[in-house]
Amino acid sequence: MKQNPAARSFYYVIAFAFASISLYPIVLMIFSSFKTNAEIFKNPLSFPTSFSLETYQKLLDQIPFFTFFWNSVFVSVISVIFILLFGSLASFYIARYTFWWNNLLFFFFLLGMMIPIKLGIVPLFMLMKDLGLINSLWSLVFIYTATGIPLSVLILTGFFRTMPKELEEAARIDGATDIRIFWHVLLPIMRPALGTVMIINFIQSWNDFFFPLIFITEEVKKTIPVGMLSLFGEYSADWGALFAGLTLSSLPMIVLFFIASKQFMEGLTAGAVK
């Protein structure tokens, strides 16, 4: 396939132009986090003249960032574990057995993908209050698990269905129980699908801002996104610390992305294309 060189260089110009638009704000954020306020206001665009970690020191003095960080880790990790465990149990049941209600059950789970659950936030708030979960990280764990289940059932059921029946039958002849078959035979070869589900849900729960905004008001229970809200509310003049906060908040996800960018991109689009 031959292409005319003018068109080709035009493609590169466009591709690079938009790549810089995508990347520059993030680079700016990281650079600015090493600058003093005076330098940010004088030269917002340039490379920092000296790399001082002073802004980070100030940030950590102002807000309990590591508390936010651990809250975020706790909520994301536990909800991902719940989603993987409960999602794969349900999917195994739907995909490997032929009870007459299984299709109904599958459809019932899929319905959840079409429900904009944020619109149910008032009853959800009341429910959490009745359960005594307001200002508890478990409110977030439960809502993320619940919102994550429909898509993971879709992905995992699809994967369970592709696995050869013989595997299961051989194990059954050897006298294995349902639990054994699920845990020792099928789950280990499900790794790619489990990875996809893990990535999608980890990003979602790590980055979510809406639910902690409603459920969490105590400072020490906040996750990073709502923690940033209090930072920007109270210290809006200290730009160095603000940029440091933004950088520190996005760094974990950016690092994970660079480690496994392919899996991230495939994972996040998997839900849409299916």
Place this chain on the structure above:
Amino acid sequence: MELESKVNIQTKSKQKKDWKKWVIHLFPIPALAIYILFIIYPLFAAFSYSLYDWQGIKRGAFIGIENFISLFTTEPFNSMFWNAFQNNIWYFLLEMVVQNGIAFMLAYVIYKKIRFAEFFKVAYFLPRLLSVIIVGFLWKLILNPNFGALNVFLNKIGLESWAKPWLGDPDTALISIILVNSWFGLGFAVLIFLAGLQGIPGDLIEAARLDGATGPKLIRKIILPLMVPSITIMTVLTFIHAFEAFELVYAMEGSMGEPYYSTDTLAVYFYRLAFGGSGGADSVAIGLGSALAVVLFFIIASISALFLLVLRKREVEM
């Protein structure tokens, strides 16, 4: 006697087997329980809430569709609804043109087998990894009228007259937010379109080329019709996203959709009704808020279904 004990033993082992058989039915229970309690129940509850009178967070008498009537006939609820609704429409249309238009172009460029394709994909996708609240705050700093990087940049290259209080001017605030949102969502759309392009059989394009189709004609007659599935996905997702738009507006313009409600969206308006505006300017109105949630739910559900129907019809069999 002997016979009896034999029967006994048999039923016992049968019972044990039955028990083992029943274990499997426990498998979907945890997922089902959490899903019903935290998704299905709140949805139905939201519907029922909209039919009651509310004093603060206390439920009063059943009043039928009165909340819906006041939402659409009394001021300021009425005009606030239509103002936010219009903004949602703009949100959707501009996202379609800017985000999805540019994404389509970039996907096509990458599809043309340029070098560094992996790098470009990663670059476009990177903003998608940030929390929306971080995106909002970051751009709020960049768009700051005095010290923000954008205005400083414009001044530096001699375009002083272009520098504006982007988020403070009702004429530019909504557009700015939508552009920021496009920055955030661009890479995702690129990947969806790219998957669509790469799904087109290569010999089909080769055949069209041999028949003399080139450039724009090739795109219009061959590529676009074959890409209807991914265009459908992006249209529906963009629509849902536009009508759920909350976080970015909240981060950049607060819960009042400032300046002067020029960036207000239905979801932000819903938040105000349900939880009260910032500084207690609006009082909590759960009845009205729930009515708005129901309306919003039906807008999203019906229009998405419509898109799916119309666009699915235009899908071409490959």
